[in-house]
Amino acid sequence: MREDWKELPISDLLNVSIGGVWGSDPGIDEIDVSVYRQTEFDDDGKLLMPSDALRSITKNQLKSRRLEAGDVLMQKSAGTPTLPGRVVVVPPEIERNATCSNFLHLLRANTRICNPQFLFWYLWFNHQSGRAFEFQRGTNIRNLDLNQYLDQRVMLPPLQEQRRIVDLMSSVDSYIAALQQQADAARSARSAVLNELLSAGGDDWTGTTLGGVAVFFNGKAYKQDELLAAGKYRVLRVGNFFSNGSWYWSDLELDANKYCDNGDLLYAWSASFGPRIWTDEKVIYHYHIWKVEENPLLVEKKFLYYWLEDDVQRMKQDAGTGSIMMHITKGEIEARAIALPPLKEQKWIVEIVSAMDEVIQSADKAVTDAKSLRSGLLSDLLSGAHEIPESYDRLLGAA
8 A cells, every 4th residue: 555545444434324215105205305226327337317216205314315416326235246336426417305215325425535436436346346245145135234345444545646536537437438429329320221221112122921931930938947957058048138148058858949059040029029140059949039040032031130120129119118028929920011122132231231230349349448448447546556646637727
């Protein structure tokens, strides 16, 4: 530890440390307030605004828990171990009468010794690096042991160096936000182009149904005792259709249409809704997934994938917003109308959209690389391994 740094428990950096409150239905108690929950957290420490939860609490409850700019909100309970310890920082535009829910904890820095943004970055990195896990208790619901968590020792630099760290991290954050904006813009452009290409039509386009150009093979509903601890195939379920996580294993021998292999087109017809081209080794696919085998004389596989992807967006728009669980039956998917251009034009559309996909992948990689840079830089700065020179203060003063 550097000479001018102090070692203190997190609790010594705080003026306020208090749990949130859920309250009653609006109009029941003394005052109606906006209540922020973990659903308004994003993984980069931003609080998504505004809250859509209006609750009623007492004036005393609000007085001790009213959110202020620079406050840190920490998630202390969740059903999965990766979430307790997540933090967000409260932005300046927070509502006047706002607080946090009882699954969160409000932390406010003692500004005489700790910069509020420095406190946020320290706690954010603490969670990102997995240090919060050892302070969790429980099985089904994971709870953070706050007393022990806040008793962790912090290597605290002087306020001026805290300010330098905060400013440098804010610059990196702005760079990441700009990269993310580029990636999002590329996605929006790609979606618009795909929709336009698929709806262009022409005299040589053929109207048919999905059932007329492809076969949808059913998966199997495996029982728990059929999914053995060690065996031959992984089992792809709808819950990890896009994530590839939480595999089951099975040694069941199956016919060719009960597993998928690299290059197969799949379609999840409930929950994780939509198409995917499998790009991994052989897996069994579960009941809520179809394997789609196209007629190559009529349709290109990648074109069919893009059409299904665009069709999912249309179905979601038709269903409207809200917590609607998307699903579709085999008869319904086979009956959906599709307009097919000639194979040559299908290949041309695939080339255009695939090129845009490469741009998006490149933009996403730039975001991922920048976030890795941020984590590495923050690790060095918080450990004191990298010192920001005092000359940096001239830049701060000129800003």
